[in-house]
Amino acid sequence: MDLLYRFFRQSGYDVRYVMNITDVDDKIIRNAARDGVSVQQYTAKYEQAFLEDSAALNIERPLLVRATEHIPEMAEFIGKLVEKGLAYRTEDGSYYFRIAKFPQYGKLSKKDFAGMEDGARVDVDEYEKDSARDFALWKAPKPGEASWETPIGRGRPGWHIECSVMSMAELGPTFDLHAGGEDLIFPHHENEIAQSESLTGQPFARFWFHARFLLVEGEKMSKSLGNFFTIRDLVLKGHKPSSIRWLLTSVPYRNQLNFTFDGLKSAASSVEKLRNFRFRLTSAQLIDGANPTIAQLATETVDRIKGALEDDLNTAQAQAAVFDMARKANAALDSNEVRKDDVPALLAALEKFDEIFGVLKDDDQSKIKTIVEWARTTGREKEASPELLEIAGSVQLSDNQINEKIAEMEAARKSRNFKASDALRAELTSAGIVVENTKDGVRWKRK
RNA sequence: GGCGCGGUAGCCAAGUGGUAAGGCCGAGGUCUGCAAAACCUCUAUCGUGAGUUCGAUUCUCACCCGCGCCUCCA
Known part of the structure; x- marks a missing residue:
C-alpha cells in the first residue's frame, strides 16, 4: 500500500492517506486486563512497535486515526442506523446491524446468502440476534471491562463500525480507494x-485494493508453526530492512508471495546490484x-516503469525494467559509451x-542501529547476529578517517607494497567499508 | 461441500494465442597484484490428460497438488 500511495503521489495525485488503528476490541480488553494495564497503555505499546517496524521498512506514515478517539461519532452513527430501522438494540444493550435491510450484502466478496438458512450452522439464539448474520455494532459493557458512556448507552464499539465512522470523518461518505488484506474482504x-x-x-469506497497474504517458507505464517x-x-x-522491503515488493500485490530466507539473501544481492550501479554512475569519470x-x-x-505500475501495480515488471x-x-x-551528460538522465530514472x-x-x-538499540534495552541483544552488531558499531570511522586510510592504501599499492595495502583493506573491511579499485580510481562504500 | 486464487528453469518470479521478462545461485570466460565491481556465455518442451485452433504455456473441460475465505480473531 505504501507503493500504491507513493505511485499515486508520483503520478500527480494529491493523496489523502488515512490508516485506521483498531485500539479496542475483545482481545485487547482481555489482554490489557490480564496485564493489569489500561487499554490505552496496552495499545500504545503495540502501536509504537508497529510504527517503528513500518519506519524501518521505509513506509511513509499515513494519517493515523484511532477507534477510541471516535467513540461519540460511532454512537451517533449507530443512533442514525437505529432511526432508519437498519439496526436494533437487544436486551442487554448491544446493537446489531440488520443485514436483511441491505439486499446487496455480499457484493464485495461475491457471496450469495440468498440460499442460506438462518441457524443452519450458527446458533441464532446465542446473542438474541434477529438473524445469525447480523453483526455487532455496539457491545454492551461487561463488568470490569473498558466501556464508554454514550447517548446510545454504555458499552464499546463492535469491530466494523470504527472503519466506517473514521473513514467518513476523514474522507467523506464516498472515497476513492479502500485497501486491506485479502482476509478482510469478508x-x-x-x-x-x-x-x-x-x-x-451513497457508494462507500469506489475501489477496493486487497493484497494477498504471504507464505513463509511455503507455509502459512503462524505462531504455532514458528514461522512468524x-x-x-x-x-x-541479520537481514537488512531494504532486503525485506525489496522482497515484499518484488511480487505484485495480487499474487501470493513466498517469503523465504533464501529470498531475503537474494533480495539483498538485488538491492546491492542497483546500489552499486548508482554508485558507479555518480563516481565515473x-x-x-x-x-x-x-x-x-x-x-x-x-x-516502462510507469507503464508497469499503471498496469495494476506490476512491481515485478517495474523492477525488471x-x-x-x-x-x-x-x-x-x-x-566507454556513456558521456558525462548522460548521467543525470540515468540517475533521474533510478531516482x-x-x-x-x-x-x-x-x-x-x-535503521539497523535503531533496532540494535532497542534490542539492548529489551535484553534481546544476544539474538543479534555478529555481522549486525558490526554494522551497528561500524560508524566510528568518519569519512575523513576512511579517506586517509585509503590514501595510505593507495600509496602502498603504488609502491607495490601489497602486504601493507592488503592489511589496510582488511582493516577497512572489518569496519564495514568496501574499497574498490577501478579504472576511474579508488572508491569506497559502507557495506 | 460453496466461493476464489495459484502450480513457469536449482530457488524467487513476470508474461503472452505464434515456442518464455527480470532477479538470485551455480559453471565457464573477460578485466584485475589481490579483492571488489562490471560485462559476456550456458541452464525451462510453462502440474497431468483431453479438447478448441493453422498454431496453446496462454482459451475450454477433467484430474492432481498448494493457498485463502466461508466463525463476534483483528
Whole structure:
C-alpha cells in the first residue's frame, strides 16, 4: 500500500492517506486486563512497535486515526442506523446491524446468502440476534471491562463500525480507494459497506485494493508453526530492512508471495546490484558530451516503469525494467559509451524508481542501529547476529578517517607494497567499508 | 461441500494465442597484484490428460497438488 500511495503521489495525485488503528476490541480488553494495564497503555505499546517496524521498512506514515478517539461519532452513527430501522438494540444493550435491510450484502466478496438458512450452522439464539448474520455494532459493557458512556448507552464499539465512522470523518461518505488484506474482504469490508451505504445511500469506497497474504517458507505464517516474524526479528537475524522491503515488493500485490530466507539473501544481492550501479554512475569519470542511445535508454526505462505500475501495480515488471537499464548502462560504461551528460538522465530514472520502491538511498545503517538499540534495552541483544552488531558499531570511522586510510592504501599499492595495502583493506573491511579499485580510481562504500 | 486464487528453469518470479521478462545461485570466460565491481556465455518442451485452433504455456473441460475465505480473531 505504501507503493500504491507513493505511485499515486508520483503520478500527480494529491493523496489523502488515512490508516485506521483498531485500539479496542475483545482481545485487547482481555489482554490489557490480564496485564493489569489500561487499554490505552496496552495499545500504545503495540502501536509504537508497529510504527517503528513500518519506519524501518521505509513506509511513509499515513494519517493515523484511532477507534477510541471516535467513540461519540460511532454512537451517533449507530443512533442514525437505529432511526432508519437498519439496526436494533437487544436486551442487554448491544446493537446489531440488520443485514436483511441491505439486499446487496455480499457484493464485495461475491457471496450469495440468498440460499442460506438462518441457524443452519450458527446458533441464532446465542446473542438474541434477529438473524445469525447480523453483526455487532455496539457491545454492551461487561463488568470490569473498558466501556464508554454514550447517548446510545454504555458499552464499546463492535469491530466494523470504527472503519466506517473514521473513514467518513476523514474522507467523506464516498472515497476513492479502500485497501486491506485479502482476509478482510469478508466479513469486515462487507460489513463496512453494508452499514455505510445503507445509512448514506451513497457508494462507500469506489475501489477496493486487497493484497494477498504471504507464505513463509511455503507455509502459512503462524505462531504455532514458528514461522512468524516481525520486522525487528528479521533484522536481528541479520537481514537488512531494504532486503525485506525489496522482497515484499518484488511480487505484485495480487499474487501470493513466498517469503523465504533464501529470498531475503537474494533480495539483498538485488538491492546491492542497483546500489552499486548508482554508485558507479555518480563516481565515473566520463568524457564530455552526450550519447543519444543512453538518453533513450533512460527515457524508455522511465516509461516502462510507469507503464508497469499503471498496469495494476506490476512491481515485478517495474523492477525488471530497472535491471535492464542497469545492465545496459553498465555495459555501456564498460565500453566507454556513456558521456558525462548522460548521467543525470540515468540517475533521474533510478531516482524515479526509488521514489516508489524506496531501497536505494538509505544504507540501512541507521535503521539497523535503531533496532540494535532497542534490542539492548529489551535484553534481546544476544539474538543479534555478529555481522549486525558490526554494522551497528561500524560508524566510528568518519569519512575523513576512511579517506586517509585509503590514501595510505593507495600509496602502498603504488609502491607495490601489497602486504601493507592488503592489511589496510582488511582493516577497512572489518569496519564495514568496501574499497574498490577501478579504472576511474579508488572508491569506497559502507557495506 | 460453496466461493476464489495459484502450480513457469536449482530457488524467487513476470508474461503472452505464434515456442518464455527480470532477479538470485551455480559453471565457464573477460578485466584485475589481490579483492571488489562490471560485462559476456550456458541452464525451462510453462502440474497431468483431453479438447478448441493453422498454431496453446496462454482459451475450454477433467484430474492432481498448494493457498485463502466461508466463525463476534483483528
